[in-house]
Amino acid sequence: MGSVTKSGCSWLKIVFLSLFCALNIYLFVISFGIDYKREMAKVHVQFSESMPTMDSWINSPFGKLKSYLFNVTNAEEFLSGRDKKVRLEQVGPITYSIVGYNDILNRTKSSVTFRKHRYRHVEFLPDESVAPDILNKTIVQFNSILIGAAAKAAQTHSMFTAIGFNAVTMGEKLFMPDSVYYFLWEFTRPGLEMISRWLSLVSNCGVLYNALKEKEEVFTVNIGTEPGVENFFRIQSYNDELLIQEQLKRPTGPIDESCPINVKGTLDNSLYPPFIEKDTPLNIMASESCRILPLHYQREDEHEGIKGYRYTLLKQNETAPNCLSITNEVRLPSGMFDVSKCVINDAPAAFSSPHFYGSSYDWTEHFEGLNPNAEEHEGFILLEPTSGIPLNEKYRFQSVTPMPNMDGYGHGLNKLSHVMVPTFWYEFEMGQLPLYVLVIMRIYANPYLQPILMGLQLFCAIGSLYFLVRLLRRLCKKICATPVVRLETVLNSHPHSNPESTLEHDSSKLENVLNPHLDPNQSPDLTSQNNLSKLETD
Structure with missing residues (x-):
């Protein structure tokens, strides 16, 4: 829900900055053809x-x-x-x-x-x-x-x-x-x-x-x-x-x-x-x-x-x-x-x-x-x-x-x-x-009323355009980014132990890596099924 709110707020900022930039560009351009004091x-x-x-x-x-x-x-x-x-x-x-x-x-x-x-x-x-x-x-x-x-x-x-x-x-x-x-x-x-x-x-x-x-x-x-x-x-x-x-x-x-x-x-x-x-x-x-x-x-x-x-x-x-x-x-x-x-x-x-x-x-x-x-x-x-x-x-x-x-x-x-x-x-x-x-x-x-106001309009147009570009670049990075899955290989630190025990230990450790929030009292079989489902989803 929080990511949706942030995304909507970003779009509102984009709309506002776009309109503000366009308005100041428009005012700056038409100012060459009007006399502020006469108006x-x-x-x-x-x-x-x-x-x-x-x-x-x-x-x-x-x-x-x-x-x-x-x-x-x-x-x-x-x-x-x-x-x-x-x-x-x-x-x-x-x-x-x-x-x-x-x-x-x-x-x-x-x-x-x-x-x-x-x-x-x-x-x-x-x-x-x-x-x-x-x-x-x-x-x-x-x-x-x-x-x-x-x-x-x-x-x-x-x-x-x-x-x-x-x-x-x-x-x-x-x-x-x-x-x-x-x-x-x-x-x-x-x-x-x-x-x-x-x-x-x-x-x-x-x-x-x-x-x-x-x-x-x-x-x-x-x-x-x-x-x-x-x-x-x-x-x-x-x-x-x-x-x-x-x-x-x-x-x-x-x-x-x-x-x-x-x-x-x-x-x-x-x-x-x-x-x-x-x-x-x-x-x-x-x-x-x-x-x-x-x-x-x-x-x-x-x-x-x-x-x-x-x-x-x-x-x-x-x-x-x-x-x-x-x-x-x-x-x-x-x-x-x-x-x-x-x-x-x-x-x-x-x-x-x-x-x-x-x-x-x-x-x-x-x-x-x-x-x-x-x-x-x-x-x-x-x-x-x-x-x-x-x-x-x-x-x-x-x-x-x-x-x-x-x-x-x-x-x-x-x-x-x-x-x-x-x-x-x-x-x-x-x-x-x-x-x-x-x-x-x-x-x-x-x-100097008209030059001052025209300078202010140009400054506002450039400033709003700058912040608009920054906001668009930040939003594009969020949209285009892909999740990265990292696999960790864990070596057996007990080579002379029982192979079955070792295998069971390694399997349990792998499950903990894949699911750090695992409940210790949860059934291993259920845990494996959950991990398998998660991998399939990814």
Whole structure:
């Protein structure tokens, strides 16, 4: 029974090694005609729910939102005229953990529709802020409600408007002392609260209160190979529209095609197409500024040991498109663009890089204390080009109130004529990717992936063939082997003994040789018969 089991096991080994060898030879041969990375990309763009990176995408964006305010340290000196410039002191970071959620609404072979909840979970991180009790710290800020309302009123170019504005805002001050929490979450003024009862105005102008509000964002994007791998996750529609609707409210008349508000073919900044080249056009839908932002390739960079392409959000001295180059009749310097149609109450507002980095605006004429530099203030996105997955991101923008000619306005507003007033700036820092996503990206990005796998296939084929030959040779020896019978001649050591006794002794000895397991009590005749039968059988 044991020999039968061993024989069956040997045949199973032969079958397994044969199949394994044949499989690796087949894979090695066909590898000359296929591109492993492209085949992996075809699987990736299917965007199946079993995709390893799906969980990371569903719970995105994830990371840290860092806010920075400006504390005015010479408010009285500036208002009295002793100081000609406003001295600013940066306060921050005030850090919050952010986790979003992408809710898939519909899926087809070539598209997926999902609703993006950018700020599903928001939590203050005291230990990662500039101070654990920073929210309770008292600072002095520009009264942004006052200066925003004054800038809008100045559009009329009427002295009567200025007089009326001064009378209505008599109790307001240009600079306000209060807590950091107040400016971030509860910033309001009595006059605004009263007006908001009759007009459709938001009374709470807290920076984060409004920035982190839930906003309807429904994207339909390309998936699968039908639209083309290079078009993976490019937007088909945003809220069932091709144009960003907020920008259509402009009173300046029809918007031409140069205005960056058409979402067709842009990206939502969560995933990108695979096989990105340095000159691949990449534009993202920036919902917080209600525009399309082109990404500008800057250089190769590295994060977590993985190489990627670094793109900036704004080039230095970048000129805004015509439709976004003016805010409240104020021509914006290069490096800024209008966002007034994307903020509460249509307040006059523009975005720039923090501390006016990369802008042509000469802030040194009006402010002290700023320190623009690329390391701290340049916004960028780092993409792994083979997979199209973002490796790192620091999304940085500063909110600015552009002031027109303020002659005739009180509260010290006339000192802010033609000044770009910075109110705050923020940075969204992308969180750490899960380990399994990084492992997949390392495999994906390895330039020697195909040679390594082909070498492994060849090694497995040769190894399995070697063991298969050894096993077959061993099995053949067992099958072809013949039993050998050895006869032993025993000489009589007692030549003078009785011949019959000798013959009987020799016969008995021969029987013992032929049958070593002979029972001593067994009959000799029976023993002889058994031996004879055994010889006949052999």
